[in-house]
Amino acid sequence: MRFTKDHEWVALDGDVATIGITAYAAEQLGDVVFVETPEVGKTVSAGEGLAVVESVKAASDVYAPLSGEVVEANAALADAPETVNQAPEAGGWFAKVKIADPSAYEALMDRAAYDAFLESL
Amino acid sequence: MRYLPLTPDDRAQMLGVIGAATIDDLFADVPAAARKSETFDLPDHAGELEVERELVGLAALNRAAGAGPFFCGAGAYRHHVPATVDHIIQRSEFLTSYTPYQPEIAQGTLQVLFEFQTQVAALTGLDVANASMYDGSTACAEAVMMARRVTRRKKAILSGGLHPHYAATTQTIAHAEGMDIVRQTVAVDAEAAVVDAIDAETACVVVQTPNVFGVATDVTAIAEAAHKAGALLIVVTTEAVSYGLLKSPGEMGADIAVAEGQSIGNALNFGGPYIGLFACREKLVRQMPGRLCGETVDAEGRRGFVLTLSTREQHIRREKATSNICTNSGLCALAFTIHLTLLGEVGLRQLAAINHAKTRRLAQALGAIAGVEVLTKRFFNEIAVRLPGDAAAMVGGLLDDGVVAGVPFSRLDPHAGLDDVLLCAATEMTLDEDIDAFAQALARRIG
Amino acid sequence: MTMQNVGRPTRPEDVQPLAPAFASLTGGRGLLQDEALIFERDGWTKTGVDLPAADLDGSDLGDLARAAPIGLPGLSEPEAMRHYVRLSQKNHAIDLALYPLGSCTMKHNPRLNEKMARLAGFADLHPMAPLPTVQGALALMDRLSHWLKTLTGMPAVALSPKAGAHGELCGLLAIRAAHEARGDPRRRVLVPTSAHGTNPATAAFVGYSVTEIAQTDDGRVDLADLAAKLGPDVAAIMVTNPNTCGLFERDIIEIARLTHEAGAYFYCDGANFNAIVGRVRPGDLGVDAMHINLHKTFSTPHGGGGPGAGPVVLSEALAPFAPAPWVVHGANGLTLVEEAVEEAAQAFGRMSAFHGQMGMFVRAYAYMRSHGADGLRQVAEDAVLNANYVKARLSGVMTPAFPEGPCMHEALFDDSWLEGTGVTTLDFAKAMIDEGFHPMTMYFPLVVHGAMLIEPTETESKQELDRFCDALVALAQAAKAGDVDRFKGAPYLAPMRRLDETLAARKPRLTWKPESGVAPAPLAAE
Structure with missing residues (x-):
C-alpha cells in the first residue's frame, strides 16, 4: 500500500489500483454520510478530483493519486457510507483505477514515510 | 427613539467599562475621509402615528384588488386566506426566529418545514421537496441549472407558453452560469412543440401547465421524448391551486416540478414576498438546491427534525455549492402549510373546482361578445382572449368603467406580436356580478 | 483529499442522559406537548374551511383532471390553531430573549411595520395591475430608493433581488455586464478567506473562478496579498465591511483604489451595514456595488428563514447595467421600466418575475422613517x-x-x-x-x-x-x-x-411516509 500527502491510499494489483482515504483522514472527517464515487469508464489524471466524501459538516474532494481509467466504483458505499469510518483502508475503498504507468505507484510514500509525514503535522 | 433601549446614562457607563472616552473612539478604524460628522439629508425620527399616516396615505393611492371587479393573474392570483393563517404567522416564535440552525430550540420551524416538504411532494406527485425558494421564477432558473448538474449537458429548451418573466429570469441567471437557453416562439398552445427541439445536447425541457395563456396540457408525451434523449422534464406551474384539479407533474412524468406557491396562504403583495415550490425525484436529491429538513432522533431517542444534506449548500461547499441560496421564504412556507392544512384534500379540491367553474363562466361571458375570441380551450382558472384591438388600451379604458380587466400580454412580452391578447383570471374571489360587469363594459366598448 | 476540519465537530459526543430524576408518562414536558405531524392525525377527510359547492358538470378537462388522491390531510380550525401554536412554543425568538447570532443581526421587529405591510393598498395589490392603480406602491419604492441611495452615497439601486445572496448575484451580473460592454471579459474574482460562503458560491455561479486573499494577523484583508493577486483577469473583489470578524477594514479606501487601478470593480457584501448606517457611506469608500439585507439592517422579520430582501446599490459605472424593473418619473406620474430596451438597453436582464419584495419594502421604509437620519x-x-x-x-x-x-x-x-x-x-x-x-x-x-x-x-x-x-x-x-x-x-x-445529524444525513427522510408503506384507507380508496 502507498500513500499521498492528501491522505489517499493506493493498493496495486497488477495494473489496477484500489484507492481510498486513510484511517487518519477518516478520523479527521468524522462521520461520513455520503460518498460520490466516479463513473466507470471515466479517465482521471493524477491530482484530479476522483470522488467527493461528505461528513455532516464538510464535503471534501478526493484526488486521484495516479492517472488511469476508472474500472469499478464501490457501490456498497451508497447504502453504507459508514464503512469509510469502520474500515477506511479495506471495505471503505472508493474506486479501482486501471493505471497507465505503474512506476508512478512506486513514487508514492510507503507506510513508514506516511506515518512520519503524519507525525510532522 | 422608541426602538432603542439605551439611556444616555447607560451609554456613559458602558463606555466606562469599555475604556473609551467617546463613541467616536469605537469608530476609530473608519478612515477620516469617510467619517460623516453631520447627519444625512433625510428627515429625523418620527412617531408611530406620523409614520402610519404617511404609509396609509401611500396605500390609499393604490386601488386594492378587492375594490371592484378584478381579473389579473399571469403568475399572481387573488385568493381568500383564512384569518387563522395570518394570526399564526404573526406569532413571535415564528415571525421573529431565525433559520433553524439550533434544532433543539427550533423544532417548531423544523416540523413545519417537514410538513411543508411532504405537502409539496404530494401536490406535485414527486418524491421530495425542499424547504422553499424565493419564488416560482427563481425556482425555475434553479431547476434548469440543476438539470445541468444532473445531465452534464448545457442546453435548456423553454416552451413558448412559459411565463415571459420566468423565461427572462432563467435566461439571466442560468445563462450567466453557462447554460445555452433556447426559448421557443411564444404561442398560445405550443407546449408540445418542444418535443421537436429535443436533441442529444439537451439537459432539460421546461414546460408550463397551465401555461401563461392558461392552457392546461398533458405533458406525458413530452416527458417520454425528453427521457428518451436523456434529458429531464421540468414542469412549471404558476397557480398552485390548480394542483387540486389537474393531474400532477409527477403523474405525467416530470423529473422536477417548480411552482409559485403564493396562491396558497399568501397575499398578492405587489409581487413579493412569494414562495417558490421545488420538488424532484428521489434519485436527484443530492443535486437539489436550497434547504432540506429531515427526520432524526435526539439523544433520548425522541423524534425530531434537523436541516440536513447541507453539504450541498453555500455555507459549507462555498464555490462548489449547488446554489448560492441562503435565506428562503420560511414564513411564506408556514403560511402555505397552515392554509393547506386548513383546506385539506377535500377543501383544496373544492377550491380548485370553484376556480374552474368561475373561469368557465368568465370564458362563456367573454366568448359571447362579438369580436372577442377565447383562445384558451382547456384551462384551469385563467384564459387568454383576443380583442379586436390593443389589449393594453382596452384595459386602460375599462379602468374608467371600474373594471380591472386583466393583464395585457404585451405588458409581459412586448415583442411577441400579441398586443391584442388579454389574460384574464377568475378565482373564488370573483363574484358573478363582477363577470357580468366586465362582459357588459367590454361589449359596450367594442360595440 | 482536501482536508476540511475547520468546521464544527459532528461526531456525536457521548451525550449524557438526563438525570433520571423524573420523566413524564406521555412524553409531554410541562406545557410543551409532544405534537404529532399533521399526517398522523387521521385527518384525511377533514377540512377547516367552508366553501360553497362547485359545479364541474360540463368541464372539458377530460383526462387532464386529477384522478388519483393527493394525500393531503386536513384539520378543523381549532385543531389547526392548536397544532401550530404548540409547535411555535418549541422555537426561540427575538421576542423572547437576546438572539446573538453574529452576522445575522437579530434585532427587534417593530409591529407597526407588520401592520403597514398588511394595509389592503399594499398587500392586496397585484404586481401587474394597471400602473395608474399602483401609484402609491411605486411612490413607496421610489422613496425607499431615495433613502437607500442617500444612506449609502450611491447613485442607483436595484430593488428586485429577493435576498442577500440574490443581491450578490445581481451585483456580480452587473459587473460582468460592465466588463463585457467594454469588450474586456474577465475570469476571476478575489474573496478574502473570512468571507461569507455565499460570496465564493455566487462568484462561481456567475462563472468566475475564485481566488482567496489572505488575512493579516489583526483580522483584515492583507493588502500586499491583494496587490499581488490583482491583475488584468480580475473582474471584481468581494469584501465584507465591516468584515465577518466584526472589524472595520481600515485600508478600505486603498483596497478600492488598488482594485480600480487594476480595472476591477469593488463588490461590498453589505450584510454588516447595520454597524455603520447613518455614519459612513459606502459610496465614500469606493464601493461599486453593495447589497443591503433589509432583514438585517432595516429589521424586516427573519420569519424562521426568510423571506428577506436584498436591494443592490450601484455606482455610476454599474448603474446602466441594473436589471429591470425600476421606477421612473414620467409625464403621467410614476411608471415602471420593465423591458431591457431603449434607454434600458444595457440592463443585464431580470432577477425574478416581478418587482421585488414589496412587503419587505413597506416594512423597511416604515423602519427608516421611524428612526430618521x-x-x-x-x-x-x-x-x-x-x-x-x-x-x-x-x-x-x-x-x-x-x-x-x-x-x-x-x-x-x-x-x-x-x-x-x-x-x-x-x-x-x-x-x-x-x-x-x-x-x-x-x-x-x-x-x-x-x-x-x-x-x-x-x-x-x-x-x-x-x-x-x-x-x-x-x-x-x-x-x-x-x-x-x-x-x-x-x-x-x-x-x-441534542439531535443526531449524522443519522439524518446518512438515511435521509425528507417527507412523511406511512409507517406501513401502505397509504391510509381514505387515501388508498377513492
Missing part, C-alpha cells in the same frame, strides 16, 4: 457600543480573537480559553440554551479556531446585556472548573436534547 445614526452607534460592551465584559474569561482595538457591531472570540477543559465551542453553545439564551454564531468565520461570534444589536437594553454576560461568565467559570457534564450533555432543558 438621527435615529439610524444612533442605531449604528448603539450596535457598536453594545458589542464592545459584551467584548469588554467577557474578555476576562474568554479570549477575544482580536483583542486590540474596538470591534464594530459584533464581538468575536476564539476557543483557546477552552483548551484543556474538554469542552468545545459546540458544547458551550448548547449549554447556553439551558441558560435560556440562543447560542452565538459558531465556527464562523472559518479563519478563527472554534469561533464564537456574538452580535447583540442595538435593541438590547443594558440590563439584558448584563444578564447575558453574567450567564456566559458563569458558564465559562463552570467549564474551567471541570463541570464537563453540564456541557457534554447540553441542552438538558430545551424541548429536545
Whole structure:
C-alpha cells in the first residue's frame, strides 16, 4: 500500500489500483454520510478530483493519486457510507483505477514515510 | 427613539467599562475621509402615528384588488386566506426566529418545514421537496441549472407558453452560469412543440401547465421524448391551486416540478414576498438546491427534525455549492402549510373546482361578445382572449368603467406580436356580478 | 483529499442522559406537548374551511383532471390553531430573549411595520395591475430608493433581488455586464478567506473562478496579498465591511483604489451595514456595488428563514447595467421600466418575475422613517457600543480573537480559553440554551479556531446585556472548573436534547411516509 500527502491510499494489483482515504483522514472527517464515487469508464489524471466524501459538516474532494481509467466504483458505499469510518483502508475503498504507468505507484510514500509525514503535522 | 433601549446614562457607563472616552473612539478604524460628522439629508425620527399616516396615505393611492371587479393573474392570483393563517404567522416564535440552525430550540420551524416538504411532494406527485425558494421564477432558473448538474449537458429548451418573466429570469441567471437557453416562439398552445427541439445536447425541457395563456396540457408525451434523449422534464406551474384539479407533474412524468406557491396562504403583495415550490425525484436529491429538513432522533431517542444534506449548500461547499441560496421564504412556507392544512384534500379540491367553474363562466361571458375570441380551450382558472384591438388600451379604458380587466400580454412580452391578447383570471374571489360587469363594459366598448 | 476540519465537530459526543430524576408518562414536558405531524392525525377527510359547492358538470378537462388522491390531510380550525401554536412554543425568538447570532443581526421587529405591510393598498395589490392603480406602491419604492441611495452615497439601486445572496448575484451580473460592454471579459474574482460562503458560491455561479486573499494577523484583508493577486483577469473583489470578524477594514479606501487601478470593480457584501448606517457611506469608500439585507439592517422579520430582501446599490459605472424593473418619473406620474430596451438597453436582464419584495419594502421604509437620519445614526452607534460592551465584559474569561482595538457591531472570540477543559465551542453553545439564551454564531468565520461570534444589536437594553454576560461568565467559570457534564450533555432543558445529524444525513427522510408503506384507507380508496 502507498500513500499521498492528501491522505489517499493506493493498493496495486497488477495494473489496477484500489484507492481510498486513510484511517487518519477518516478520523479527521468524522462521520461520513455520503460518498460520490466516479463513473466507470471515466479517465482521471493524477491530482484530479476522483470522488467527493461528505461528513455532516464538510464535503471534501478526493484526488486521484495516479492517472488511469476508472474500472469499478464501490457501490456498497451508497447504502453504507459508514464503512469509510469502520474500515477506511479495506471495505471503505472508493474506486479501482486501471493505471497507465505503474512506476508512478512506486513514487508514492510507503507506510513508514506516511506515518512520519503524519507525525510532522 | 422608541426602538432603542439605551439611556444616555447607560451609554456613559458602558463606555466606562469599555475604556473609551467617546463613541467616536469605537469608530476609530473608519478612515477620516469617510467619517460623516453631520447627519444625512433625510428627515429625523418620527412617531408611530406620523409614520402610519404617511404609509396609509401611500396605500390609499393604490386601488386594492378587492375594490371592484378584478381579473389579473399571469403568475399572481387573488385568493381568500383564512384569518387563522395570518394570526399564526404573526406569532413571535415564528415571525421573529431565525433559520433553524439550533434544532433543539427550533423544532417548531423544523416540523413545519417537514410538513411543508411532504405537502409539496404530494401536490406535485414527486418524491421530495425542499424547504422553499424565493419564488416560482427563481425556482425555475434553479431547476434548469440543476438539470445541468444532473445531465452534464448545457442546453435548456423553454416552451413558448412559459411565463415571459420566468423565461427572462432563467435566461439571466442560468445563462450567466453557462447554460445555452433556447426559448421557443411564444404561442398560445405550443407546449408540445418542444418535443421537436429535443436533441442529444439537451439537459432539460421546461414546460408550463397551465401555461401563461392558461392552457392546461398533458405533458406525458413530452416527458417520454425528453427521457428518451436523456434529458429531464421540468414542469412549471404558476397557480398552485390548480394542483387540486389537474393531474400532477409527477403523474405525467416530470423529473422536477417548480411552482409559485403564493396562491396558497399568501397575499398578492405587489409581487413579493412569494414562495417558490421545488420538488424532484428521489434519485436527484443530492443535486437539489436550497434547504432540506429531515427526520432524526435526539439523544433520548425522541423524534425530531434537523436541516440536513447541507453539504450541498453555500455555507459549507462555498464555490462548489449547488446554489448560492441562503435565506428562503420560511414564513411564506408556514403560511402555505397552515392554509393547506386548513383546506385539506377535500377543501383544496373544492377550491380548485370553484376556480374552474368561475373561469368557465368568465370564458362563456367573454366568448359571447362579438369580436372577442377565447383562445384558451382547456384551462384551469385563467384564459387568454383576443380583442379586436390593443389589449393594453382596452384595459386602460375599462379602468374608467371600474373594471380591472386583466393583464395585457404585451405588458409581459412586448415583442411577441400579441398586443391584442388579454389574460384574464377568475378565482373564488370573483363574484358573478363582477363577470357580468366586465362582459357588459367590454361589449359596450367594442360595440 | 482536501482536508476540511475547520468546521464544527459532528461526531456525536457521548451525550449524557438526563438525570433520571423524573420523566413524564406521555412524553409531554410541562406545557410543551409532544405534537404529532399533521399526517398522523387521521385527518384525511377533514377540512377547516367552508366553501360553497362547485359545479364541474360540463368541464372539458377530460383526462387532464386529477384522478388519483393527493394525500393531503386536513384539520378543523381549532385543531389547526392548536397544532401550530404548540409547535411555535418549541422555537426561540427575538421576542423572547437576546438572539446573538453574529452576522445575522437579530434585532427587534417593530409591529407597526407588520401592520403597514398588511394595509389592503399594499398587500392586496397585484404586481401587474394597471400602473395608474399602483401609484402609491411605486411612490413607496421610489422613496425607499431615495433613502437607500442617500444612506449609502450611491447613485442607483436595484430593488428586485429577493435576498442577500440574490443581491450578490445581481451585483456580480452587473459587473460582468460592465466588463463585457467594454469588450474586456474577465475570469476571476478575489474573496478574502473570512468571507461569507455565499460570496465564493455566487462568484462561481456567475462563472468566475475564485481566488482567496489572505488575512493579516489583526483580522483584515492583507493588502500586499491583494496587490499581488490583482491583475488584468480580475473582474471584481468581494469584501465584507465591516468584515465577518466584526472589524472595520481600515485600508478600505486603498483596497478600492488598488482594485480600480487594476480595472476591477469593488463588490461590498453589505450584510454588516447595520454597524455603520447613518455614519459612513459606502459610496465614500469606493464601493461599486453593495447589497443591503433589509432583514438585517432595516429589521424586516427573519420569519424562521426568510423571506428577506436584498436591494443592490450601484455606482455610476454599474448603474446602466441594473436589471429591470425600476421606477421612473414620467409625464403621467410614476411608471415602471420593465423591458431591457431603449434607454434600458444595457440592463443585464431580470432577477425574478416581478418587482421585488414589496412587503419587505413597506416594512423597511416604515423602519427608516421611524428612526430618521438621527435615529439610524444612533442605531449604528448603539450596535457598536453594545458589542464592545459584551467584548469588554467577557474578555476576562474568554479570549477575544482580536483583542486590540474596538470591534464594530459584533464581538468575536476564539476557543483557546477552552483548551484543556474538554469542552468545545459546540458544547458551550448548547449549554447556553439551558441558560435560556440562543447560542452565538459558531465556527464562523472559518479563519478563527472554534469561533464564537456574538452580535447583540442595538435593541438590547443594558440590563439584558448584563444578564447575558453574567450567564456566559458563569458558564465559562463552570467549564474551567471541570463541570464537563453540564456541557457534554447540553441542552438538558430545551424541548429536545441534542439531535443526531449524522443519522439524518446518512438515511435521509425528507417527507412523511406511512409507517406501513401502505397509504391510509381514505387515501388508498377513492
